[in-house]
Amino acid sequence: MLNNDPLANILYIDLSKRTFKVKKRRDLFEKYMGGTGVATALLHEECPEGSDLLGPDNPIIFAVGPLTALFPLASKTVAMFKSPLTGNLGESHCGGRSAVAVRMAGYGAIVIKGTSSMPVYLSIDGNQVYFRDASSLWGMGNFATGRIIRENETGAGLRTIMRIGRAGENLVSYACVTSETYRHFGRLGLGAVFGSKKLKALVVSGKSSLPVSNNKTYKKIYDEVYKAAVESPVMKKYHDLGTAENIMPLNDFGGLPTRNLKEARFEGASGISGETFAEHYLGRRLACSHCPVGCIHIAALREPYEDEAYFYKTSMISYDYEPIYSLGSMLGISSATDFLKLMDKVEAWGMDAMSLGVILAWVTEAQEKGLITEGETMGVRLEWGCVEEYIKAAGYIVSQPNDFYMALARGVEHAASIYGGEDFALAFGGNEMPGYHTGPGAHLGVLIGARHSHLDNGGYGIDQKTLVNQKMKPEELVDTLLEEERWRQVLSSLVVCFFARGIYSPELVARLLAVAGFDLSTDDLQRIGREIHSEKYRFKIREGFATDSVRIPERIFETSSPISWLNENYLKEALKYAQKTISKEINTPFL
Amino acid sequence: MPTKKDKRSRLVRLAVLETERCIGCQSCMFACSRKHGEAGLSASCIGVRSIGGMERGFTVIVCRACEDPPCAKVCPTQALTPRKGGGVHIDTDKCIGCGYCRDACIIGAVFWDDEINKPVICVHCGYCADFCPHGVLGLQKKEAKNAK
Numbered sequence: 225m226l227n228n229d230p231l232a233n234i235l236y237i238d239l240s241k242r243t244f245k246v247k248k249r250r251d252l253f254e255k256y257m258g259g260t261g262v263a264t265a266l267l268h269e270e271c272p273e274g275s276d277l278l279g280p281d282n283p284i285i286f287a288v289g290p291l292t293a294l295f296p297l298a299s300k301t302v303a304m305f306k307s308p309l310t311g312n313l314g315e316s317h318c319g320g321r322s323a324v325a326v327r328m329a330g331y332g333a334i335v336i337k338g339t340s341s342m343p344v345y346l347s348i349d350g351n352q353v354y355f356r357d358a359s360s361l362w363g364m365g366n367f368a369t370g371r372i373i374r375e376n377e378t379g380a381g382l383r384t385i386m387r388i389g390r391a392g393e394n395l396v397s398y399a400c401v402t403s404e405t406y407r408h409f410g411r412l413g414l415g416a417v418f419g420s421k422k423l424k425a426l427v428v429s430g431k432s433s434l435p436v437s438n439n440k441t442y443k444k445i446y447d448e449v450y451k452a453a454v455e456s457p458v459m460k461k462y463h464d465l466g467t468a469e470n471i472m473p474l475n476d477f478g479g480l481p482t483r484n485l486k487e488a489r490f491e492g493a494s495g496i497s498g499e500t501f502a503e504h505y506l507g508r509r510l511a512c513s514h515c516p517v518g519c520i521h522i523a524a525l526r527e528p529y530e531d532e533a534y535f536y537k538t539s540m541i542s543y544d545y546e547p548i549y550s551l552g553s554m555l556g557i558s559s560a561t562d563f564l565k566l567m568d569k570v571e572a573w574g575m576d577a578m579s580l581g582v583i584l585a586w587v588t589e590a591q592e593k594g595l596i597t598e599g600e601t602m603g604v605r606l607e608w609g610c611v612e613e614y615i616k617a618a619g620y621i622v623s624q625p626n627d628f629y630m631a632l633a634r635g636v637e638h639a640a641s642i643y644g645g646e647d648f649a650l651a652f653g654g655n656e657m658p659g660y661h662t663g664p665g666a667h668l669g670v671l672i673g674a675r676h677s678h679l680d681n682g683g684y685g686i687d688q689k690t691l692v693n694q695k696m697k698p699e700e701l702v703d704t705l706l707e708e709e710r711w712r713q714v715l716s717s718l719v720v721c722f723f724a725r726g727i728y729s730p731e732l733v734a735r736l737l738a739v740a741g742f743d744l745s746t747d748d749l750q751r752i753g754r755e756i757h758s759e760k761y762r763f764k765i766r767e768g769f770a771t772d773s774v775r776i777p778e779r780i781f782e783t784s785s786p787i788s789w790l791n792e793n794y795l796k797e798a799l800k801y802a803q804k805t806i807s808k809e810i811n812t813p814f815l
Numbered sequence: 816m817p818t819k820k821d822k823r824s825r826l827v828r829l830a831v832l833e834t835e836r837c838i839g840c841q842s843c844m845f846a847c848s849r850k851h852g853e854a855g856l857s858a859s860c861i862g863v864r865s866i867g868g869m870e871r872g873f874t875v876i877v878c879r880a881c882e883d884p885p886c887a888k889v890c891p892t893q894a895l896t897p898r899k900g901g902g903v904h905i906d907t908d909k910c911i912g913c914g915y916c917r918d919a920c921i922i923g924a925v926f927w928d929d930e931i932n933k934p935v936i937c938v939h940c941g942y943c944a945d946f947c948p949h950g951v952l953g954l955q956k957k958e959a960k961n962a963k
Contacts, residue, residue: 294854296842324841328856371868381841381864382856405869433848433855433930443849450842454948511840516948518838522870540870770856 225253225434226741231290231332234266237346237353239421240280240338244353246331253332257742260315261717261756262333263304267313268759273766277308278395278420280339285584287333288323289719290740292514293434295446297724299323299386302716307412308420309579309635310654311396312767313760314412315675316349319512320404322384323719329430338421338488345387345425346378350432352461358424365389365572366402369425375576379429387425388415389574391622395419395802396633398579398656402571406510406520406542410576411525411677412655422715426660437741449727454516458726463509463520467545468498475553477688478786479662482553483608484585484648485779488661488786492558492609496548507540512721519723525564541568549659552579555588556608573622580621582656583636584614590645600628637775647778652676653769663687663787667780668795669705672771672802674760679722681709691787698798702805706757713756714749757809770804770814772796828880828901829939830955834891837873839863843943850942851935860926860935861943861952875951878924878937886916886925888936895936898936900957905936 225230232250237243252262263285275281284305290416291298307314326334328675331349336346343358356376361369366389373385384403392399399415400408409415418424436442453459461469474480475493482490494500507524511517522540529535541564551570552563570577584700588606590596598605602625604617614741620629631639636656640649650657652667655674660666663685669683670676683705690696711730712722718737720728730746737744744752781792807813844859851858862876880901887895888904894909895916912932917925926935944952 293845293856324856376869382861418845431856431859433857436854439852442854446849450946506873508870509838511838513839513841514845516840516842516946518840518948650925 225250225290226437228435229290229741230330230432230434231258231288231327233331234333234335234771235331235348235353237334237336238338239336239340239344240422242340242355246351248300249332254750256756257714257717257737258292258332259287259300259302259719260304260713261718261752263287263302263315264756264763266333266335266757267304267763270337271306275306277306277311277483278416280337280421282306282417282420284336284414284417284421284423285333286322286326287719288326288331289717291718291720291736292327294436295449295736296722296738297449297515297517297727298718299515300716300719300721301326302719303401303409303414303416305414306767307654308395308416309413310676311763312654313675314414314417314656316409316411316414317413317716317719318386318401318403318406318407318409319515319721320384321382321513322386322403322407324513325382325384325428325430327434328382329428330432334428334597336421336423340422343422343424345373345427346423348426348428349379350430353465361424362393363390366574367405367572370402370405373425373427377427377429379427382430382431383427385425385427388418388423389572391573391575392416392419394622394624394633396575397635398576398619400574400726402574402578406522407512411578412675413576414581415574422456435741438739438740442617442739445739447758448726449736450516450730452727453724456727459517459724462723463517465498465502466519466521466543468501468521468543468548471497471548472499474660477662478784479660479666479684479687480553481549481650481657481661483556484554484589485650485661485783486589486655490556490558490782492556493553495558496552496560496563501543505560507563515721517723523560523564524658525561525568535704539564539568541571543567546659547577547581550578550656554581554585554659555614557611557614558609559611562609562611566611566614566618573618573624575618578658579635580618580658582650583621583632583639584617586636586640586645586649587617587632589648590643593645595644596628600626602626646775650777652776652780653774658684660684660687661780661783661785663691663743663785664701664790664794664798665691665705667790668701668775668798671774671776671799672702672705673709674757674764679712681705681712687787697791698794699801702798702802706802706805710750710753710757712753713760714753717752717756756807761806761810762812765814771806772799772814774799827941827954827956828940829877829937829941829944830953831875831877831951832953833951834875835872836949837863837875838949839865839869839873840948842946842948843875843952846943852942857928857930858935860924860937862923862926863868876923877952878939878959879922879938885919885921889915889919891915902939903936905934907933910934
């Protein structure tokens, strides 16, 4: 890396002592480039073995990469922590203005440890860190918190405002951290880690310059990437209908989880399709900083007040494929308006929409089957498609008035371990399932993915493109998934948005990195990807994870997927092989 | 001797053609810095920020090429001088970084490079407009009387 690149600066903040310091860590960035790689190394350094998930030792680590603010689409911030939901490796990615703001403030990473004795928010402006009293913000939702901090702090247009809602304050295990109102560190409960530290928000801003190895080459290669970003057909779908475009194709394919995956086709899909949202609700399209694509789709929902004529509330609510699946088809909700009403609440409370939807779907079925009574739900009667009851239940999960809702606040795996119904509790590795019942690729991908996310290795894509035409041996599928996941470690270490993976080929990445002073061949990149993946698994094993003992919910075999040969034996065989392969790769046995 | 390009730039000014089409990607801001020979944002003289939250859209701040520029009027060292066709030229050697120009520009179009403590002044080259994916920015011809 270049000598004067501020990327090497890591800001360490201690919330207990209210102190901060900056350390130069060229070693980490030269070895792992940034993002996921550096954050994983920092997690090993900063998170003691077996540390309390909601205690002062669980670190919050943010990292960006060398291409951030240099090239388009390197616009994600990687967060690492120990997940309150799974009890293991927690990694979540967020766009908005977060990555550019951290980089422009002069940092490659930020590490937050300790616990504050009172609610605080942190304001980081270049080399200054301020600890602000957030007592008067405690209890406020995502929208209001953002509004107040926006008015209190400087740096408009150049800042990120990451914050939690009441779900994070109340330590809901899948609470999210929201930035710029509509983007999230959604998965695995970073919001609860914020809440446990009494950290309401984090504002980061800056406006610096960055070194490049050769200015002429920089401009030339920039134009190439920019052109690809705005003209390439692989990016088109993201700015037209956005990710919601996938609802109809997945439904036609028979892979859209519906009513807690009792079915994989939803008769009401067209009511919540990307086309329906775009034609009737789309009010605005937004972009993350330094991304000309603009995949963020915001719906305008106009609702009349019931107590007064000609008096309306207009809410701007973001939508994407995953929340539409989890709070839509998974709950039997076929009305876009109903989905938006629920989504609006979930956003204000600050919860991972994906986990919440899967949990509410499980409760609905458990109630149908009589495993749970209205005594437990405090009179809430969940029925597919009944949005008002879903809003009530979600509200109770946030406030946790009884044992039942406290259990739900810890995830579906935990709740099912108490109340039963594990066969239809749709979590993998402790993380609630994403919106793909496409076949073995999707499910195995999430099972062996280091953070149990569909984006770890994109297994759902293998189902749709390859497995639908030809069978693969379990070993071959595992190898394919692992290879993809290793390459994605490179992209997420450069914090390149996965939507741009079609543009950011190994060859291009090597050329872009040369501009930032990294002399790496495509072979070097593949090697670094492997190493980072290994480091993540070393952490997982250290914290007690074993691939072959992970629970597989029976439901995924009961409801047929488009790949008819998906069965339990196949997955078990694949898991065994995955464990053997990973164990050999990292030279560490699973416990 | 003014080059052909200079002559062209004096006849046109950068304009915000349609603010509502802005998606807030800030590609223009990065383009402006690159044009100034810098990566990052410190040398950018265009600003895109939300109007109090992303849900309300954006404001795009560029130099309006005032005919009688207030920033030049308050410059104590004549570092800023009116430019033919509107706006100002900067002579950074003369600039002492007092910041009066920034205060005088009520639309906030005098941007500040904190790294050198001097303003960054738009020369209406239109480079940023080439990197606007939605036609928010463009070059506009000045009326004939101003072009002289």
